[in-house]
Amino acid sequence: MxxxxxxxxxxxxxxxxxxxxxxxxxxxxxxxxxxxxxxxxxxxxxxxxxxxxxxxxxxxxxxxxxxxxxxxxxxxxxxxxxxxxxxxxxxxxxxxxxxxxxPHRRVAAGWAGGAMVVAAGLGLLAFLGTQDREWPPHPGRNVEFDQAYMRRMAAHHAQGIELGLIAVERAEDPHLRALARLIVANQKGETEIFANWWRSWFEGALPQATPEDHATMPGMLRPEDLAELAQLPAGSFDARFIALMTFHHQGAIAMADQAIREAGTIRLRLMSHAIRHAQRGEIELMQGREGFGATRAAIANMLRPAGEVLADGALGAERPPRALSGLREAPAAGHLH
Structure with a gap:
């Protein structure tokens, strides 16, 4: 894929x-x-x-x-x-x-040489990343915030992955199952990036979130919410999953929005912007957004402040999901070009 x-x-x-x-x-x-x-x-x-x-x-x-x-x-x-x-x-x-x-051979040789240097440089940076030696290193600003954010978002993603895997097995709508697989793949990939950055910047493995981290993470579900979802009858599953995942995503969006403002490294800020946009988009997809409505929503999602995300997706919502025909089976790579 x-x-x-x-x-x-x-x-x-x-x-x-x-x-x-x-x-x-x-x-x-x-x-x-x-x-x-x-x-x-x-x-x-x-x-x-x-x-x-x-x-x-x-x-x-x-x-x-x-x-x-x-x-x-x-x-x-x-x-x-x-x-x-x-x-x-x-x-x-x-x-x-x-x-x-x-007559263009000199320009072509110079341009091709420059492109090869850039490609080699990017390849070297990628290789250093695989060796837990990300370059440039963390700049040293807001280290405490960055560490807490990475721990918290990794723990938040872990629950999102757990929730998504339930839908992969139980969702009735095939498009909702495809979206659940995409959510799982995205959040596993992002968690691995956080783990790699932690090993490069702070040494050692990415630690588990602390009790204080859990106490301040918005959008986290209770264990009984997931257990209840896994036991719901087929006809009630899709609507409840959409409500729970929307609530969960809204919490991650708020966390990402804070990191965009406060993170000490541009890489975390860019990563957070991508997380915020993707999770807002996944909420729209769960509501059946497609066509030019999807374009309008995507533009709004890039500009809309945190907290203004589909108010009808509250935790307690029990409404039938809208049609999800706009979502087709997506490659595991996630973003299509």
Whole structure:
């Protein structure tokens, strides 16, 4: 599934390159590398915005999960990295036409060399991360808050995973089961990132949340809530799961919002923004959001302050779930491009 997600990303980026150099060749075919370098970022922002705002809601195979789970800036960065290679096109065009030596060979060599250096640097950072040596290290600001936040969010995710696994087994709506699998995969992945960062920044394993942490975590459910959910008759399960998971997500959103303001490292702030957006989106998906309604909700989710999240998802709510037809089976990788 992860490979399928990667291939889908590559197909989308290749398609935009075909449009740029194929359909628009009347204007783009003769552009010089430096001009292409100037155009690359605006083009990347245009294409990523077109996907995120327009194509996903209207294409027959599109999924609202794309905009509701993936913040726009993630897709924009992917598009920028792909468009950054466009200045190589003039040299490749000359090479395919057997025009040698190409007048663009020096620029192409320098640009390709720079891209290789960046790729090698990112690869080195990724390797250091696998060795529990994240670089740069934690800057040392608000260390106590960051440690408490990582412990608390990991414990919060552990309960979310437990809740999601119950729905994977018991949900009647197949789309709700697919969403539950996605929630479990997302929260397992995020917990592993927290554990890796802890080993790199503070040494040792990510510790369990303290009693004080549990006392201050919003959205946590009682053990009897989960036990009751697991024993509910089939006809009552989906509505109760949506109510419980919405309540649980609202707590994580409030915690993430605080970390966006107070975390001592930009990595925790970015991670928290992604968590907040994804969990707000999952609440929308549980309410059956799709089409342009999903786009509007995704934009609102990025801008809406914490606490303003589907007030009808309170813990005690016992209402039938809306149609979940907008959610299809999603790859385990989670974010589609």
């Amino acid at each position: 992860i490979l399928a997600g990667i291939l889908f990303h590559q197909w989308a980026d290749f398609s935009w390159a075909v449009i740029f150099f194929g359909l628009l060749q009347r204007w783009t075919a003769q552009l010089r590398p430096r001009t292409l370098a100037l155009i690359a970022v605006p083009w990347a922002l245009f294409t990523s915005g077109t996907e995120w705002l327009l194509l996903v809601p209207v294409l027959p195979f599109a999924q609202p999960i794309f905009t509701l789970s993936q913040p726009y800036w993630i897709g924009a960065l992917v598009h920028v990295s792909a468009a950054a290679l466009y200045p190589l096109f003039p040299y490749l065009r000359d090479w395919m036409a057997n025009r040698r030596p190409s």
